[in-house]
Amino acid sequence: MTQEQWSAVDHYITNLLVPSDPALDGALKLSDEAGLPPHNVSPNQGKLLLLLAQIHGAKTILEIGTLGGYSTIWLARSLPVDGHLITLEANPKHAEVADTNISHAGLSDRVEIRVGLAVETLQQLATERRTFDLIFIDADKPSNPDYFTWALKLSRHGTLIIADNVVRNGAVIDAASEDPSVQGVRRFNELLANEPRVSATAIQTVGSKGYDGFALALVTSISAL
Ligand code: SAM
Numbered sequence: 043m044t045q046e047q048w049s050a051v052d053h054y055i056t057n058l059l060v061p062s063d064p065a066l067d068g069a070l071k072l073s074d075e076a077g078l079p080p081h082n083v084s085p086n087q088g089k090l091l092l093l094l095a096q097i098h099g100a101k102t103i104l105e106i107g108t109l110g111g112y113s114t115i116w117l118a119r120s121l122p123v124d125g126h127l128i129t130l131e132a133n134p135k136h137a138e139v140a141d142t143n144i145s146h147a148g149l150s151d152r153v154e155i156r157v158g159l160a161v162e163t164l165q166q167l168a169t170e171r172r173t174f175d176l177i178f179i180d181a182d183k184p185s186n187p188d189y190f191t192w193a194l195k196l197s198r199h200g201t202l203i204i205a206d207n208v209v210r211n212g213a214v215i216d217a218a219s220e221d222p223s224v225q226g227v228r229r230f231n232e233l234l235a236n237e238p239r240v241s242a243t244a245i246q247t248v249g250s251k252g253y254d255g256f257a258l259a260l261v262t263s264i265s266a267l
Contacts, residue, residue: 045252052084052250060085066115069143073110076139082109083180083206084250088116091178091204094258095120098202100175104167105129106160106189107181111140111153117178118149127153128167128174130160130181161185164192173198179205183223186230194239194261201261205230209246209255231257239263 070082083091095103095117101124103117108131118127131137137157144153156163160181177193179186186205193203208214208231213224234242234257242259 043248048248048252049250052086056085060089065143065147066112068146069110069112069115072143072146073112073139076110076135078110078136078139082112083116086249087206087247087251087256088113092116092120094202094204095176098176100202101125102172102174102176103127104172104174104177104193104196106164106177106179106193107131108140108155109136111143111147111155113178113180114140114144114153115147115149117176118144118147118153121152123152125152128156128172129153130156130158130163132157132159132181161188161192164189164196168192168195172196173201175201177201177203179203180207182226183207183210184226186226187233190230190233190237194237197261199261199263203240203257203259203261205257205259207254208244208257209253211253214255234259 091113100120101122105114105117105127108114108129114129121127131140134157137155141155144150174196179189179193208227210224210227213219213221214227216224219225234240239261240259241262242257244255244257246255
């Protein structure tokens with residue numbers, strides 16, 4: 043299989059199951075025009091996030107890594123009217139573009155963007171005694187182990203933790219990799235494996251974003267949190 047085939051099949055799936063949407067298409071267009079990197083999830087991955095949040099009945103969502111707010115819009119659309127999503131972004135320009143995109147999508151009433159280094163904002167959220175039903179980790183991969191540790195502190199029994207890009211074109215199996223993102227993801231996967239309070243798996247994916255994968259972890263024990 044080639045990247046061309048993966049992209050063509052993604053195109054086919056997206057055309058069938060993820061109809062064109064002005065707010066989401068506009069978010070990608072504005073992000074591109076503003077010079078943001080194209081590191082957003084693909085449309086069918088965004089729909090998967092929405093479905094997972096709906097299946098889970100999430101009312102409170104935490105996203106680590108906003109970029110232009112593309113995945114934020116997908117996740118926020120899953121929320122009931124009294125739901126709330128907090129998304130963390132270090133880059134003020136990214137946050138500004140996301141703010142515009144979220145406003146155009148009519149979701150400003152339920153989305154809060156917090157600008158700053160995520161590890162610092164996560165500490166703040168813990169101080170505020172926040173917990174979340176769903177946590178999506180999608181920022182700088184070397185920090186994934188820290189993000190998982192914080193995600194657990196911000197979890198309740200039944201919280202669903204999702205992490206993107208945990209396969210990295212297969213490089214995840216290279217223990218000697220000198221890529222800090224690969225090492226961050228490997229350490230994250232090991233934490234998942236050794237954490238008795240979660241039940242987890244990871245799935246390989248191919249598509250318009252290449253060969254990668256995501257991890258799902260359900261927090262199954264609140265007593266030790
Ligand atoms: N979730 C987005 C989507 O699918 O539309 C994509 C997020 S992109 C992969 C990662 C984002 O994390 C970038 O906007 C980057 O600026 C941000 N980021 C990187 N390091 C960060 C940090 N230490 N704290 C907070 N955000 C960070």
